Amino acid sequence: MAKVQGAVVVNIEECKGCGLCVVACPHDVLELHKEVNSKGYHYSYMATPNACVGCAHCGVVCPDTCITVYRVKV
């Protein structure tokens, strides 16, 4: 089985820090950052990028559509 590597790009300024992507991720890639964006929200980020498989569950559940997902076979 080919291994896949994914990457999540969060639009930090549009993220409201709801955390739904964090619990939706099956590989515990995402966490809320201890820093806040200009609106005061702890935005989501890839805490363990190597674990990401690009399944896009985070993007699907994001209410603010601030997640873009990439994936390659490696």
Add this chain to the structure above:
Amino acid sequence: MGELRLMKGNEVLAEAAIRCGCDGYFGYPITPQSEVMETLMLRQPWNETGMVVLQAESEVASINMVYGAAGSGKKSMTSSSSPGISLMAEGISYIAGAELPCLIVNVQRGGPGLGTIQPSQADYFQAVKGGGHGDYKLIVLAPASVQEMNDFVDLGFELAFKYRNPAMILTDGALGQMMEKVELADFKPRWTDEEINEKWGDWATTGKPSSRKKNVINSLEMDSDIMEANNRRFQEKYKQMEKEETRYELFQCDDADFIIIAYGSSSRVCQKSVEIARAKGLKVGLLRPITLFPFPNKIIAELARKAKGFLSVEMSAGQMVEDIKLAVYESGRNTRVNHFGRTGGIIPTPSEVVDALEDKFSWELSYGVKRSY
């Protein structure tokens, strides 16, 4: 010469709608105007012009169907009678706020409440002052004959689209039920989708092509500065209507000492009152407002220069009389303004109007000069 027919006022409203290229009628039965929808359902205009006719579940739904249809740039209308118009007040306010053109017919009956099914003119305030919440006006046309019931459907749509504003035909159960000779208009084709795109493509929701920005029909605005600017624009529009659209008719006013002001059914009675008064040697004339908004202030101000008194004759406890007083006040004259009205569904008789005039202006009649307040 167009086709001549003997028809009821309510039936003519339906026939005129079909002939002027109306796209949709949405209504709910209520006496004394149910013949409008009945006539449409019998005529089946969907087979002839493609006009849609739908019986809604309520007046609330009817007016919101009109909102949706008007928002798509279509010619749409509804009709009802007084209690039904009260139910529509919400929707009419939204239509005015979203600046949508449509036609609303009120075949008035007596109120308040369930009141009576007999004719009345007691919805004058509701019609000319807005009727629902917020600062808005309707263009209000007051027919006095079955012929005008016919003519004002097309005129109502024309003015509604000219100003992107709801227009109302304010009539009553007597005119709705009355049969008269009428010359029907020739058929006008309904607008095609292309024509609607061309005429109203900058606001109508036709489905967003890539060539234009999305259109949003809306009365909501959270930014107070923009909302105030919207209100100012509305007021400018209403002023423009006052300048350009005021319509009225004068009857033997040139030498008149006393002028009766009456619209719709009352004005028909008052024509006879003028004859009776003149036979008695009283110089009485009649001013018949055709548009109730815009109200014919200017001609009232002009007439106030030499008239000794105005008598507002209405099938109400006294509503239009307030606008006459305002017009006289703004003219700077002190011409006396009185009111004579019948309510409960009763139409005044010509002679009781003359009696009322003689009674209310007895001082002026005795001394032959204007009485100051």
Add this chain to the structure above:
Amino acid sequence: MELKDLIKPENLVYDKTSILEDEPMHYCPGCSHGVVHKILAELIGEMGIQEKTIGVAPVGCAVFAYRYLNIDWQEAAHGRAPAVATGIVRLKPDNFVFTYQGDGDLASIGTAEIMHACNRGENILVIFINNGIYGMTGGQMAPTTLEGMVTSTTPTGRNIDLNGYPMKITDLIAQLPGTSYVTRQAVHTAAATLKCKRSLKKAIENVLDKKGTSFVEVVSTCNSGWKMTPVGANQWMEDNMIPYYPLGDLKDSVKGEHKSEN
């Protein structure tokens, strides 16, 4: 592999649809509205129906829905969206017309309009967001508020004797012969969201095929009104809302047929 090598257009698997405007939504963090807006926008884009779509926005939290999807919109009075949609679709039968309504709008003040539009089988899609509360006005009781649920107008919990029962309006809608497809979905997980999207797609296809009214309820959260975290609200919904409002298709037929799947 370095991230910069991975983050390239050719590797893109999930992105914002162009039907969604760039304007940030006004919804609270974690609100279900955003997810439903997104999947609806995605479908309008994927199905190529932007030019024929006319949306009718409600009064309630989704009152600004017209800001977020790049399509023609009409903003209706509270509860009147089905009547407005009727007016549009009757005169423009080849357009795709939908309403987007909350529980207060659809199941309380607009009960007459929704029932009769569905009963006439108006060829429209109705999207019904049921989060059991009035969000926009500050968390008051809705017709769908669960028994015992605390809101600002039921501070000690919804009392059946006083307030009546939580209304399963979708079950009533499914009884009407005018409706063709009636389903209840949710968007609290990725799997549920994708399933909801498939249901919405089917509903849109039904409307395009002129099969009558399609009705999609989305059991949703209101974490602000419920006074919970977004993640906690999703859990509470799963534990409390979904048992009372079970997910699945209630009806799958064409207008006038009474076939029911369950």
